Amino acid sequence: MEENCIFCKIARGEIPSATLYEDEEFRVILDLGPASKGHALVIPKIHAANLFELPDETAAKALVIAKKVATQLKEGLQADGLNVVQNNGAAAGQTVDHFHIHLIPRYENDTVNVKWVPGTLGEADKEDILKLFR
Numbered sequence: 001m002e003e004n005c006i007f008c009k010i011a012r013g014e015i016p017s018a019t020l021y022e023d024e025e026f027r028v029i030l031d032l033g034p035a036s037k038g039h040a041l042v043i044p045k046i047h048a049a050n051l052f053e054l055p056d057e058t059a060a061k062a063l064v065i066a067k068k069v070a071t072q073l074k075e076g077l078q079a080d081g082l083n084v085v086q087n088n089g090a091a092a093g094q095t096v097d098h099f100h101i102h103l104i105p106r107y108e109n110d111t112v113n114v115k116w117v118p119g120t121l122g123e124a125d126k127e128d129i130l131k132l133f134r
């Protein structure tokens with residue numbers, strides 16, 4: 001538990017939240033600033049600032065819970081699709097430094113914006129990146 005971390009307090013129930021799911025290790029809540037109806041956050045009870053700090057075992061369980069709640073949201077709200085979004089670092093749009101997964105139900109013709117402008121994979125970039133994994 002990190003002092004002054006709002007998601008540590010929410011995950012452990014010290015601050016009330018609209019909870020959709022809870023077990024020993026996770027809490028899933030409704031986002032207070034939803035992008036769409038049903039926007040929820042999967043939050044581990046242990047503090048990890050981001051994906052890079054998250055223990056493997058917690059990372060694995062997080063996706064199973066995300067799948068379970070996403071399924072209930074999509075069916076229950078009759079959504080047409082659903083985005084799973086996870087931001088790491090301010091440059092990537094992270095505003096709360098406690099790992100969380102966004103579940104964002106999508107509806108035909110909604111105005112949610114999780115798009116980017118596609119670029120072109122250049123040869124130099126491709127080589128630079130492939131070199132990192134050789």
Ligand code: AMP
Pocket residue numbers: 006017029030031032033034041086087093094095096097
């Ligand atoms: P991110 O930008 O990925 O760090 O996402 C943080 C998310 O947490 C945003 O979508 C906020 O609307 C949401 N949020 C911040 N504080 C609270 C809170 N107290 N309860 C519920 N959601 C929150």
Ligand code: ZN
Pocket residue numbers: 001002005006007008009046047048097098
């Ligand atoms: Zn925390």
